[in-house]
Amino acid sequence: MIGSIELLFNIFMVLIVLGGILGYLYGPYWRVRRVPGPPTIPLVGHIPLMAKYGPDIFSVFAEEYGPIFRFHIGRQPLIIVADAELCREVGIKKFKDIKNRSIPPPLAASPLHQKGLFLTRDARWVTTRNTILSVYQPSHLANLVPTMQSFVECATEKLDSMAKVEEDITFSAISLRLATDVIGQAAFGVNFGLSKPQSVGESVEKFDGKDNNDDEVSDFINQHIYSTTQVKMDFSGSLSIILGLLVPILQWPFWQMLKRIPGTMDGKIEHNNRHLTSRLGAVVEKRMKDSRRGSKDFLSVILNARESGRLSKNVFTTDYISALAYEHLLAGSATTAFTLSSAVYLVAGHPEVEKKLLAEIDGFGPPDQMATASDLQHKFPYLDQARLLKFQCCIEESSSLVIKEAMRFYMVSPLVARETSRDVEIGGYILPKGTWVWLALGVLAKDQKNFPEPEKFRPERFDPSCKEEKQRHPYAFIPFGLGPRSCIGQKFAIQEIKLALIHLYRKYVFRHSPYMESPLELEFGIVLKFKNGVKLRVIKRK
Numbered sequence: 001m002i003g004s005i006e007l008l009f010n011i012f013m014v015l016i017v018l019g020g021i022l023g024y025l026y027g028p029y030w031r032v033r034r035v036p037g038p039p040t041i042p043l044v045g046h047i048p049l050m051a052k053y054g055p056d057i058f059s060v061f062a063e064e065y066g067p068i069f070r071f072h073i074g075r076q077p078l079i080i081v082a083d084a085e086l087c088r089e090v091g092i093k094k095f096k097d098i099k100n101r102s103i104p105p106p107l108a109a110s111p112l113h114q115k116g117l118f119l120t121r122d123a124r125w126v127t128t129r130n131t132i133l134s135v136y137q138p139s140h141l142a143n144l145v146p147t148m149q150s151f152v153e154c155a156t157e158k159l160d161s162m163a164k165v166e167e168d169i170t171f172s173a174i175s176l177r178l179a180t181d182v183i184g185q186a187a188f189g190v191n192f193g194l195s196k197p198q199s200v201g202e203s204v205e206k207f208d209g210k211d212n213n214d215d216e217v218s219d220f221i222n223q224h225i226y227s228t229t230q231v232k233m234d235f236s237g238s239l240s241i242i243l244g245l246l247v248p249i250l251q252w253p254f255w256q257m258l259k260r261i262p263g264t265m266d267g268k269i270e271h272n273n274r275h276l277t278s279r280l281g282a283v284v285e286k287r288m289k290d291s292r293r294g295s296k297d298f299l300s301v302i303l304n305a306r307e308s309g310r311l312s313k314n315v316f317t318t319d320y321i322s323a324l325a326y327e328h329l330l331a332g333s334a335t336t337a338f339t340l341s342s343a344v345y346l347v348a349g350h351p352e353v354e355k356k357l358l359a360e361i362d363g364f365g366p367p368d369q370m371a372t373a374s375d376l377q378h379k380f381p382y383l384d385q386a387r388l389l390k391f392q393c394c395i396e397e398s399s400s401l402v403i404k405e406a407m408r409f410y411m412v413s414p415l416v417a418r419e420t421s422r423d424v425e426i427g428g429y430i431l432p433k434g435t436w437v438w439l440a441l442g443v444l445a446k447d448q449k450n451f452p453e454p455e456k457f458r459p460e461r462f463d464p465s466c467k468e469e470k471q472r473h474p475y476a477f478i479p480f481g482l483g484p485r486s487c488i489g490q491k492f493a494i495q496e497i498k499l500a501l502i503h504l505y506r507k508y509v510f511r512h513s514p515y516m517e518s519p520l521e522l523e524f525g526i527v528l529k530f531k532n533g534v535k536l537r538v539i540k541r542k
């Protein structure tokens with residue numbers, strides 16, 4: 001009798017444990033099961049498809065399942081929104097119920113990444129965003145033009161000699177160095193010196209307060225690159241990240257264990273991020289002690305606000321400030337560099353676009369005349385359509401036909417993550433609190449309803465006087481996201497890219513390298529990048 005009670009008890013316990021496991025694995029799916037979606041492989045979901053096809057897979061699923069569908073990263077369902085009007089609903093109309101971002105598994109164990117603006121939530125996000133917004137006001141950005149311009153000149157100084165020897169340049173590497181330097185100066189007030197430090201303005205400071213030692217700088221940049229490239233959404237990441245994708249509950253304990261084991265990928269990531277954090281901490285502390293820091297860079301603006309008593313010192317602790325400054329480096333370098341490289345690559349393959357662009361840039365004035373912020377806005381209709389956009393209330397950012405089309409063609413950030421903070425209805429489905437809702441900006445940009453012949457590079461499709469542009473949904477093209485949570489660095493990035501393009505095309509034109517693959521191969525981590533870089537031949541203009 002006692003034996004059978006024990007047996008029953010054991011069976012009951014096993015059932016409870018099994019029920020718990022099943023509930024844990026299938027609970028998230030169950031809550032959104034009414035949203036259509038492709039069949040999934042238990043445990044792994046659609047991760048293999050993402051690894052194989054990258055974000056293009058979302059266009060295929062959008063055709064099959066409609067504008068809102070389920071996609072599974074391991075056990076975690078993502079509700080993918082692939083329609084301009086529904087994106088407006090998520091990003092703007094229902095913003096108050098969907099204002100935070102979900103934390104993707106690769107970042108779940110990284111305090112460095114989680115303390116930035118991107119992943120902060122609710123009240124902390126509001127305070128932080130409001131504090132740093134001043135750095136992105138037009139007047140502040142206009143003051144940055146000479147700094148950006150001098151970095152552009154330094155970064156492209158060697159092109160003359162490259163043109164003479166007719167060798168390939170890896171343009172994507174040049175643009176990454178340029179974008180990193182620009183954001184280093186604007187965010188930290190530090191010249192990393194990647195684009196040749198000696199000729200850049202007087203505000204140059206030494207990295208970490210030490211001599212501007214090349215090894216120090218390249219170490220820092222390598223750590224930065226390592227830290228960003230480890231953020232992966234497939235099975236090529238560290239063991240704790242893979243567990244985070246499959247069974248998130250195990251990520252934290254495994255991370256705690258694995259990070260202590262030298263030689264493991266987790267150990268390397270921890271070692272790298274610890275160094276990075278301590279370097280950033282050193283920069284922050286040095287600036288804290290500097291009574292004459294001014295308010296030119298982002299770091300100083302936050303420190304000034306903190307000291308003025310406008311911000312709670314508990315909110316802006318050193319580690320949060322370091323994370324914010326670091327995030328700027330992260331968010332501002334790879335994205336801007338990718339966009340600049342894709343624009344130059346695409347123009348190199350389209351002589352008719354190049355011809356128009358050159359005519360406009362040559363018409364601006366003598367080669368040594370530097371464009372001001374106002375020139376950038378008003379004097380480059382093909383490159384810059386600010387004048388025309390003034391009347392378009394829906395697209396708040398002025399940007400160029402060429403840049404816009406390049407951003408549409410290769411959308412660097414094809415997915416934007418959000419999370420519901422209460423039950424909310426989207427597209428006819430009730431999404432419970434805590435649902436991960438991801439906006440598929442990349443799918444919108446290739447939707448032929450809004451962009452006929454989407455595989456053609458045609459900047460004129462953005463001309464405000466053309467039928468295509470007039471008929472397009474106002475939120476069909478949102479490479480910087482939308483609503484209150486849209487990209488804070490949008491104007492900063494566009495200003496830098498415009499300055500770079502004007503400077504480059506005044507002196508050079510570019511052709512595809514015969515050694516480069518066609519079409520370009522892309523890789524997707526958290527943002528898109530070129531798998532093998534962008535290799536070009538540079539030709540000096542007469």
Ligand code: HEM
Pocket residue numbers: 091117118119129183327328331332333335336339412413416417479480481482483484485486487488489490492493
């Ligand atoms: C071509 C360049 C860039 C692209 C395509 C881009 C794209 C994006 C996108 C799509 C988002 C998410 C928006 C949303 O959720 O609606 C975002 C957010 C963000 N970006 Fe950018 N970005 C670029 C450059 C920059 C630069 C230069 C900076 C910094 C100087 C920056 C800083 C940020 C930050 C801090 C956020 C989070 C904003 C928040 O949550 O309040 N980005 N970006």
